[in-house]
Amino acid sequence: MPAPFLRLGVNIDHVATVRNARGGDHPDPVRAALLAIEAGADGITAHLREDRRHIRDEDMARLKREISRPQISKPLNFEMAATDEMVAIALHTRPHASCLVPEKRSERTTEGGLDVVGGHDHLKIIAAELKRAGVRVSLFIEPSMEALDAAQSIGAPIVELHTGSWCDALFHGQTEKADHEFGRIRVAAARAHELGIECHAGHGLDFDTARTIASLPQIVELNIGHFLVGEAIFIGLPKALAKMRAAMDEGRQHAG
């Protein structure tokens, strides 16, 4: 059976990071989202952090409004911490999906997967609440069997496997560690599929790692932000997306 199409979700948080550096309204993350869609993004991801360091409440509302227009109609993936405040905003915004992520104020980015074992009961309540509102729930987890079992018990239809440790190991030239981490992702993707959970992946991906991970046929969506926004400085967002799409398609040809 051929591997399913691999969707590209573009995370536009760091367009907002640049905007906020000067306190004005340029560059506009919603404009970047629309440009990304024009250039082939299959969906838009944005993380409304508790400290609003990049995306703000009004960005999320505008994003939902703009990309849901019938002539555009692309899904919004709302990344959020599992807090009452964020659940209330998600219930009001009604994104296509909510990806629940861990959040620490002191971290530079999302450093690890959710503690789905320790937070099981709390996450189960939140997942059910979002599901009742018609929002697809995704859990950002470490690629481990325990996390997958917990995700299933929580009732999440989707998991997003955290690829950060693998990408970090490659960046630091730690070949053995990188192979080990990639092995964990491969096994976890296969297990998610067995459990009937839709499998996504993301964090720290670039052209090379996206090409490699595209070879795992159970993964149906990649969410990529920082690298694409950085690359856009040099070659522009449409060209960066086209190169990413080509890398993913190339990797997908070797899926199996």
Ligand code: PXP
């Ligand atoms: N997926 C999740 C759940 C994330 O938290 C992030 C970072 O915001 C990403 C994907 C994208 O990671 P990156 O910006 O490193 O591509």
